[in-house]
Amino acid sequence: MLCNKIENQKEVLDEETFTIPEYITNNLRYPLYDWQRVALENFLINERLRQKKISKGETLPPNHLMFNMATGSGKTLVMAALILYYYKQGYRNFIFFVNQNAILGKTQANFIDSSHNKYLFAENIVIDGIHVNIREVELFSDSCNDIQIKFTTIQKLHNDIYKEGENALLLSDLQKRDVVLFGDEAHHLNASTSKKKSAANELTDDISFIGELKDSAKAEDIERSWEHTVRHCILEKDGKSTDLNKNVLLEFTATIPNTDEVKEKYEDKIISKFELKDFVEAGCTKHIRLVRSNLELRERILQALLLNWYRYAIATKYGISNFKPVILFRSKTIEESKADY
Template sequence: MPEQTLLQQFDTLDDLGIFKYEFKEFVVNNLSPNIALRPYQENAIARFEYYLDGYPKRQNPIHLLFHMATGSGKTILMTTNILYLYKQGYRNFIFFVNSTNTIEKTRANFLAKDSSKYLFNQKIIFDYQEVQVNEVQNFEAANPDDINILFTTIQGLHSRLNNPSENTVTFEEMANSKLVLISDEAHHINTLTKSEIGKREVELESSWEHTVNRIFQSNPENIMLEYTATVELRNERIREKYKDKILMEYTLKQFRLDRYSKEIKVLQSDVSPSTRILHAIILSQYRRKVAADKRMHLKPVVLIKSRTISESKQAEQDFYEQVKNLKVSDIADVKQHSRNTLLTKAFKFFDSNGITNQILIQELKEDFRPEKCIGINSEVNYTDEDQLTLNSLEDYDNELRLIFTVNMLNEGWDVLNLFDIVRIDESKGTRSTTISEAQLIGRGARYFP
């Protein structure tokens, strides 16, 4: 009989009622008051605490993975784990991920007290003393009483450590300090594990994964916590690597069954991309009207996903022309061919509320004018202002309605009011395309409010 994986062991213990979530003031009171932990998050916390404090087969240094659906609150779980580990004596944390976009979002979540998505309480108190969350570039002069976080991309961390310069972190410094390594979208660090066995050693040692492992193994008290929705367990090497590391699994299917997500519908259409986009903005306007009718503030967002940057830019320009030249006959044509669809419900609502095709056109031209749309295709042209806009889409004063993108927003984007994703390219995707689109769908699955 094959040996049980860590996840199977913990699922069995869970069925036996071993894991009992215990309210801990130093965790809950130091979280943002806007955060209410859900049962599956409490279960993940209970599993984590049991592994650290009660699991007889615990391995050191500790390496665990939380395999949880996009939108299920992995960043909240990171925050609770940071607070718990602070209580255990850990002060220095390295947060690393694949994209700059995710770094900026997480930096705001952990550091920006004026952000609506700030995850900690305004004051973090441990043993009657206030604790600060500091961003650091190295740990040499880090305050031993605070939470010190080095934010970096995997590529940046690899470059810093293998090409050291003044005031940057070094392998030697890390070996003298117990660290917590936090890897978001952790599937990106498995380049070495997925590589062919016969690959040249020099290539293996130059990989990002090798650098992360070297840090992790430098001190037996180190802890590595990985978080992802898309670990590639179909890959035999990946499955073998994580058989004793996956502590918690919470799938998108379970997320939906527990009614924490919107209902996901994948629709295929043989109409042109411009017509699909027109359908999407009509439905988006319908959602806004229904919400207003229920006295709810909702500004639904539409995302247009293209395969290439040039395709995305062209789609954006074509859309502006389409909206500018929109005619009553265009809306009438959509209405005529919308039998037994959600569009049918939308037009019935418009008719019953006196919203004629001409009025709808005027609203679409206003709500989807260029100033309320944005193209996010390249980090080169991605400004701090863009970052703030995309991370505050739910705010009352944020009127952004439509986003054009390729892959920039697949990861590291927290949004509640994304309702429609239109894929320009209908060709069959690859395995990597399937993973990225699963992540993107997860972005839109989160409930609003």
């Protein structure tokens, strides 16, 4: 695994070679936790190793990495740090995409709304003595020297390119630019791979190979779009670029599907691995205890209600204030949920 190879490099490298630069730490609103620092250090070491190979004349594919980090461990702060890094390297165009619209809204505020309580950057971003703004855009501009971020879903990104209508994101324009792509909740983008289906075998050279993606698109179609639109057409520029392709794809997920197909796919891409068990051991999240039962549905519901009431009684006995036990009953359909209720 790539992160293990990188960790071994730390033993022989001078610490100064992977120290996180001040233009990153000074422009973040929050200090970095140890595991966030490790993720960034691994990334910086990998960058230096790539640059050495390029300087020796090697032709490398576009940089494609995976950050496997537990939910709540601060993936978005790492993303903010990476945006600052790539801005310093000369990049201005960033695309942030997810699988669902619901995830998109809260992340947008983290990056662009300086009044939001979870805004990730310093109040004033200054790099090389220049004040840098962050702009949300639909189309990238050559005349803008700020950080330009397009927030979208995989469906919309594919459709924007597929339609190529007025104010749409033109593939021909994207392929002329150096772009950094952030794919959040990336395990959703490997749904069919985890089911042992090879999306790559179904690809064609035509961007309209599956037509417009609807909101109700199947996981297999979304992954085909992901493989073709994001990886082949944007990241790899259809393989048409004669110059060094400087595009970057950074994926983030808390859960990598535990299948041989996905493991093989990301063996050389996982730059950071900080899973839930690591998060718990670090003492920075709640310890989760699973209670399993072979009871029938009605009895399981009653069991959950009883355990919930017991917790409430304990909290009352020991004076634990503001204790609000919550139960989530999950069903596949609304009808099943109503029946459970």
